[in-house]
Amino acid sequence: DAGVIQSPRHEVTEMGQEVTLRCKPISGHNSLFWYRQTMMRGLELLIYFNNNVPIDDSGMPEDRFSAKMPNASFSTLKIQPSEPRDSAVYFCASGRGASSGNTIYFGEGSWLTVV
């Protein structure tokens, strides 16, 4: 089975530019999560969806960040405008909920550098 697929794997952009990160969850999973990982703060949950509906976006740093899930097989995380402090690894993860023991599975991450 294909795992969680993220793109791009690496992105270098200039401050002020728009960044869009993409995620395809594992087929059949109904929960999707966006995490950010930095050396200082570790893995932080930004937002998660159940059945394509945003459930908790309290981890989204500010209005520059937005996330969408238009269907069960695709999600985006957008940063506009980007700032150097947004440089981090952004992970997408998906899960099937209680029927699978609530385990979530991670993609390989999108490494973002804002200069």
Next chain:
Amino acid sequence: EDQVTQSPEALRLQEGESSSLNCSYTVSGLRGLFWYRQDPGKGPEFLFTLYSAGEEKEKERLKATLTKKESFLHITAPKPEDSATYLCAVQANTGTASKLTFGTGTRLQVTL
């Protein structure tokens, strides 16, 4: 607010030298405690889920245990390929929410 604290931050072992990693947690009703392994440049890879105090799970040289306040990941006779960052996470028993709150991890290095 759910909190997870892992110790030590870093651990260096010689091959064959057994040890344990600690994960202390506070959560408003535990649905599950998760262990993940993360290699450099990769996403976290699922290892174990523990649901109740007293539960134990094993996989090769790893054994995870759970009490009401903490979990331990025991590594028996480690090999260099066990070198990685080990992450602990908790999931609260709140409705349908399935989000995980992570600790900052323990970086394990196993040398020959």
